Amino acid sequence: xxxxxELRFFKEQLGTKERVEVPENTKNIxxxxxxGSGLAGKIFSExxxxxxxxxxxxxxxxxxxxxxxxxIAISYSxxxxxxxxxxxxxxxxxxxxxxxxxxxxLSEQGDQRIKVPRSDLQPRSSTPYLLLPxxxxxxxxxxxxxxxxxxxxxxxxxxxxxxxxxxxxLVNESLIPVIYGSTPxxxxxxxWKIQFNETSKLLAxxxxxxxxxxxxxxxxxxxxxxxDLYFFVFDSETKRINDRIRMTQEITGSKFNIVRPKxxxxxxxxxxxxxxxxxxxxxxxxxRRVDPASVPLIEKLKKGLKDTPM
Amino acid sequence: xxxxxELRFFKEQLGTKERVEVPENTKNIxxxxxxGSGLAGKIFSExxxxxxxxxxxxxxxxxxxxxxxxxIAISYSxxxxxxxxxxxxxxxxxxxxxxxxxxxxLSEQGDQRIKVPRSDLQPRSSTPYLLLPxxxxxxxxxxxxxxxxxxxxxxxxxxxxxxxxxxxxLVNESLIPVIYGSTPxxxxxxxWKIQFNETSKLLAxxxxxxxxxxxxxxxxxxxxxxxDLYFFVFDSETKRINDRIRMTQEITGSKFNIVRPKxxxxxxxxxxxxxxxxxxxxxxxxxRRVDPASVPLIEKLKKGLKDTPM
Numbered sequence: 001x002x003x004x005x006e007l008r009f010f011k012e013q014l015g016t017k018e019r020v021e022v023p024e025n026t027k028n029i030x031x032x033x034x035x036g037s038g039l040a041g042k043i044f045s046e047x048x049x050x051x052x053x054x055x056x057x058x059x060x061x062x063x064x065x066x067x068x069x070x071x072i073a074i075s076y077s078x079x080x081x082x083x084x085x086x087x088x089x090x091x092x093x094x095x096x097x098x099x100x101x102x103x104x105x106l107s108e109q110g111d112q113r114i115k116v117p118r119s120d121l122q123p124r125s126s127t128p129y130l131l132l133p134x135x136x137x138x139x140x141x142x143x144x145x146x147x148x149x150x151x152x153x154x155x156x157x158x159x160x161x162x163x164x165x166x167x168x169x170l171v172n173e174s175l176i177p178v179i180y181g182s183t184p185x186x187x188x189x190x191x192w193k194i195q196f197n198e199t200s201k202l203l204a205x206x207x208x209x210x211x212x213x214x215x216x217x218x219x220x221x222x223x224x225x226x227x228d229l230y231f232f233v234f235d236s237e238t239k240r241i242n243d244r245i246r247m248t249q250e251i252t253g254s255k256f257n258i259v260r261p262k263x264x265x266x267x268x269x270x271x272x273x274x275x276x277x278x279x280x281x282x283x284x285x286x287x288r289r290v291d292p293a294s295v296p297l298i299e300k301l302k303k304g305l306k307d308t309p310m
Numbered sequence: 311x312x313x314x315x316e317l318r319f320f321k322e323q324l325g326t327k328e329r330v331e332v333p334e335n336t337k338n339i340x341x342x343x344x345x346g347s348g349l350a351g352k353i354f355s356e357x358x359x360x361x362x363x364x365x366x367x368x369x370x371x372x373x374x375x376x377x378x379x380x381x382i383a384i385s386y387s388x389x390x391x392x393x394x395x396x397x398x399x400x401x402x403x404x405x406x407x408x409x410x411x412x413x414x415x416l417s418e419q420g421d422q423r424i425k426v427p428r429s430d431l432q433p434r435s436s437t438p439y440l441l442l443p444x445x446x447x448x449x450x451x452x453x454x455x456x457x458x459x460x461x462x463x464x465x466x467x468x469x470x471x472x473x474x475x476x477x478x479x480l481v482n483e484s485l486i487p488v489i490y491g492s493t494p495x496x497x498x499x500x501x502w503k504i505q506f507n508e509t510s511k512l513l514a515x516x517x518x519x520x521x522x523x524x525x526x527x528x529x530x531x532x533x534x535x536x537x538d539l540y541f542f543v544f545d546s547e548t549k550r551i552n553d554r555i556r557m558t559q560e561i562t563g564s565k566f567n568i569v570r571p572k573x574x575x576x577x578x579x580x581x582x583x584x585x586x587x588x589x590x591x592x593x594x595x596x597x598r599r600v601d602p603a604s605v606p607l608i609e610k611l612k613k614g615l616k617d618t619p620m
Binding site: 036 | 507513
């Protein structure tokens, strides 16, 4: 499957009907996942805060995990070393374990096992498959939002010239993408970073307003190499954040390329922004003549780790 | 006060006896803080996971906050816009509010008010003042660790040549510092980034093992501008993480400058690493002939925001 086909298939995943079942006694939630597979948890934790949500992206679950914890372990391949270790830990601690995966060891574990119907995508192209069960389970998405998001993604599939022109500006000058998001799209900024890394094989850096006003601000004004940066800044719904964006741009003398998400709701805007970033990183890969799909070094690392006892 | 005096004063703050009082009915913890003042919460959340800890670094507290939530609002100046807004939200939601600040509006709020004895430091130089009340309150530090940490910091105050030589290598070649940490020192890697930004006025980037193996790895091998990076990688106590560090270095053909923390415990190593980074960024500022203390652009931004209605 060509990588651009994966992009076009993104919208089809919105039809996912699976839903995480939330046990009645749930007091807190832990989502275990790495990289592209960890993204679903990151997005969910920005959209839901009815219970404490803890994102685990190492080998260990936090101490507080108990029989009233819902642990959701997500790995598209089902074989991610860290996620498997954390899933085992969840059972040891008598937590309720839900797994989301396409195959592999993880798909054979869990009190609830959500199996993604296709295993031939890159993990970073499978976000809706991994995320919809969370959104459905916590009633965070309506049928209207599903169908509106589908239309927005479809329109981008048909016309992504704006994304291509960003990629041109970026690659022609050998610039480093810097992506600045804000709540509830911080995780989307992080996903752009992952996609520039893996799809375009480029360095990339993500941060968020208002936190970045407490650190990056000084650096982007006065550092050496600052002219190497290409800024993508997500427009916000919040006046105060847009005040900050405007002032930061002025004070630091930076050129911010503002990305305005289309869509009527947070969910729709989130899917639009995700897809927009996929296209920018895809065009950047084409311009750099690198294969947008494969990540041979990560595979090599996984192989090396497999051959080394833990 | 010269900035280097602030560094030497760091160890003196270890004598802080204040302790956050934890109400018996506490079910979860929210720590509200931005930038350098947010760091104490970040470090705490890596060392303690007995209850869910949520880090809030925007304008809003999560929905789950209730009368069984302990909210700890930290702002060295006591006047951080975001933190004040979150502290107000905490009272609205009947949470138990503890404030940690040196002065300002925040110091006049809270069921428990912890006042830091000096208000003339840079927030990023006041970490022990802000952190010790958390470590003491949750019994995460022993008197022996306090005295050993003091000795380790004092030794660095007397001999920081190694830090100076890193700064030389970095600034002489106009390189960008990239700091790779791992649990429980991810937040320390982030603090190094803040210090390079604010003290050295340099771009900087932090990430952590194993998460970075799912994104950065491809980029640091094949991106343009990769030769502009200078890697600081914290040695880990975990064999599996050190396997990853070694393999990542090999596979990507990068030169990792391994920083080996001194100290007998996690706490001691954490303080050592923090202080080590302060010196590297301090020497980098001196080499760049910038004032290590002041952050005029952040002040300008704060002023601009103050003059703009919310």
